[in-house]
Amino acid sequence: MIAHAIFFYTFSIIAVVSAIMVTASKNTVHSVFFLILDFISISCLFIMIGAEFLGMIMLIVYVGAVAVLFLFVVMMLNVAQQKNQWFAGQQSSKHIPVGLIISTLIFFEIIIVIGGWKYKPEIFDINNSISQTSISNTHSLGQILYTDYIHVFQISGMILLVAMVGAIVLTFRQRSGVKRQSYIKQISRERAEGVEVLEVQSNKGVKIDD
Amino acid sequence: MEYLSIFFLEVYKILFLLVPVLVSVAMIVWLDRRVWAFVQKRQGPNVVGPFGLLQSLADALKYIFKEIIIPSSSNKVIFILAPIVTMTLALIAWAVIPFSATQVLADINVGILYLFAVSSLGVYGIIMGGWASNSKYPFLGAIRSAAQMVSYEVSIGVIIINVLLCVGSLNLNDIVIAQQNMWFVIPLFPMFVIFFISALAETNRPPFDLPEAEAELVAGYQTEYSGMMYAMFWLGEYANILLMCAMGAILFLGGWMSPIDVYPFTLVPGAIWLILKILLLFILFALVKAIVPRYRYDQLMRLGWKVFLPLSLIWVVLTASYLFYFNLLPVN
Known part of the structure; x- marks a missing residue:
């Protein structure tokens, strides 16, 4: 059991610290890397309680796909600048009350769920149906x-x-004047229509039409 | 005391797995260059050691003695972490590869998901390296590779679903044993072809080596790396290629099982069969590198999203309906 406890506390400390670092680090890309570390340690915790499928799906979906796209967006947008200003207090933020309300709501939701799990386990009938099977x-x-x-x-x-x-509908724009690649056209192109041998007269040149 | 002995036993097992993997990575680089050379009617590396077998060792020695240059404007921590991440991820995946019914380091229930997860994490080494270099070419290479690897992961995932439908278990040993009568390469041949091509794209091999396309991006995400850090990227890349070959061998070619179930063949240990199958797939990888020109980036994206994804999804529906209609679903 000691080894179990050591692993549990290691992973949970990493998870909590990296979750704090997601919001605390000034570089946005670092925030995303800490988020990834958080996901990985959470999936380790999932594996430790025997939910190996959830842990692996967490790795594949969140770390392998969602966080990559996240990182992609964060690297492309230069949001680091904005965040630094916010930290310096130059920009009075209107988001703090909204954030406070949402985080209080989430806090109470978690308390209700965990409390219910702890004191009224019969509410969660999934809990029983899993543990009965071998x-x-x-x-x-x-x-x-x-x-x-x-x-x-x-x-x-x-x-x-x-x-x-x-x-897709929100981001799709029909732009005019864009040259498109037509694969069928490219593959079915023959030498006869692509290459033409001309007799070039001196001082005349060739007129090329496109 | 008991913990210590367990610890040392596990370390011994891990070393027993990792040292051969690392040695074979070095050998596989030599094999890759030799195959490439023979296709082009050259000799390839043939000077160091018998047949040039020690070439990779000499190269590694050269890299060790070269200076590691860290660009002053780079993000140093992430810059150093990137090759370590690539290398580690390429090696930890080997923990679940079964070399026979019993010779497996971690016989976990969700082995194939673990393999898939680790191979999908491989993109981080490249993105970290490309971003931390703080330079245009590595960054472009990193972005290209992120988009490419995420796209082809999707079709690999759907192909894995095909195999899982026929097996009914996520355990790698169960997948191998399910192919006792027929390797999955026969009923699922189109999926094997798509898996092979997706594996090429997933490991950034030619013809899909756009993240490091030398004509456009110098060396892509590796541009700023030198010395042992470059060598680690390179070793991790080849370890990933070997891993993809092992995955293909397990999913489609019957893993450690002997090709014919008759007396003299069954005497050969499973590890040898698995290694032979991995080598066969690797030689195919090397041949593709030698004979196919590089894809254009839009063609690569089109192939992943518009050809492979619909095709493998249709095949999932076909496999599932076939198994359901003929009552062959592996239900236990």
């Missing part, structure tokens, strides 16, 4: 997800699809 984590998750909770699962998939379509 099969692996992934199997039990699949058995619950695709039977009892299939509608919730489908709806969450639908929401993601709507979000994707919405993002």
